[in-house]
Amino acid sequence: MTRKEKAIALHDKKYNCCQAVVLAYNDIFGLDDKTAASIASGFGGGMGRMREVCGSVSGMVFLSGLLSPADNPSDKAGRTANYALVQEVAGEFKNITGSIICKELLGLTDNCSAEGKGIHGIPESPVPSDRTPEYYKKRPCAELVGMAAAIMEKYILENR
Numbered sequence: 001m002t003r004k005e006k007a008i009a010l011h012d013k014k015y016n017c018c019q020a021v022v023l024a025y026n027d028i029f030g031l032d033d034k035t036a037a038s039i040a041s042g043f044g045g046g047m048g049r050m051r052e053v054c055g056s057v058s059g060m061v062f063l064s065g066l067l068s069p070a071d072n073p074s075d076k077a078g079r080t081a082n083y084a085l086v087q088e089v090a091g092e093f094k095n096i097t098g099s100i101i102c103k104e105l106l107g108l109t110d111n112c113s114a115e116g117k118g119i120h121g122i123p124e125s126p127v128p129s130d131r132t133p134e135y136y137k138k139r140p141c142a143e144l145v146g147m148a149a150a151i152m153e154k155y156i157l158e159n160r
Contacts, residue, residue, distance in 0.1 A: 007149035008142050014131045016044025020145045021059025025152065029066045046102025049124045056141075056148035057100045060089045063152050067159075085155075092151050097144070105144060 001009070007024035015023060018040040026036050042048050043058035070082035094100050102108075129135055 002150070003153040004146040004150040008146045011142050011145045016041065016128075017055030017141055017145050017148075018043035018059040018062065019055075021056055021148045021152070022062050024149045025063055025066075025156075028156070029063075045124070045128065049126055049128065051103035051106070051108060051124055052101060054093075054100055054102045054105055054144060056144045057090055057093055059145075060093065060148050060152055061086050064089060067156070089148075089151050089155060093148060096147060105140065 003024045007020045010020035010023050011017065015037065019037050022036050022040045023033060026033055040059065040062060043053075043062075044055045046052045046054055047058070064082060064085045068078075068082045068085045070079040072078060090100055097105060099105055
């Protein structure tokens, strides 16, 4: 099974987009699934359903931190390498899709939900959508998750 197929299968199991991308690579980085899924959990729905940066892209950013760590704040070269990787993978995603923004990728309005209701000035409810067959039919998320996983696989194979 490719990383792309694994990420799509994880998304089909109802993991959010970020979790699916991250968990597809857990065996490489030695993170346990529960910890990785917990850390990645808030990035679904374009960061907590705010429909901002796509969770698939956030998953690539998460993995970029593991591939090219910038854990020492005084290591400018490390931070530069990490930011370059983030820009490279996010740029490839954007070149293919035209955006890295969840609501744009989903074709939603600025109000996001059909009702336009939200809390705290955020135009979307924090309640996750039910993962029904209808949900999957109208969302390109599985395809985006697979694309993000494939971009990371390509990068890892070329650079390891």
